[in-house]
Amino acid sequence: MAGDTERIEQDIAQAREDLAKTLDVLAERANPQRLADDLKHKVIATLNTPAVKIGLAGVGVVVTVLVVRKIIR
Structure with missing residues (x-):
């Protein structure tokens, strides 16, 4: 159970990082x-x-x- 929670937290952190990178790329393209x-x-x-x-x-x-x-x- 604890392993699942950690994995979910890691997945969320990775999704946030991916989203931040995507937003940076979009901001650069729309400059x-x-x-x-x-x-x-x-x-x-x-x-x-x-x-x-x-x-x-x-x-x-x-x-x-x-x-x-x-x-x-």
Whole structure:
């Protein structure tokens, strides 16, 4: 009987420890600063791909041509 009580107390203590670890992980995942940093890194990585760089350069050329044409007219 005493062994069962000790085992149950150990199980409860282990469950509390597991719950505390889970809450710590969830708090870290939900940290707004970390989420913003992750998003920032993903956007920068996407913008650094060759296809996006070429597309942005093309858009820049078109905008420049349109502005120059507008000024000349």
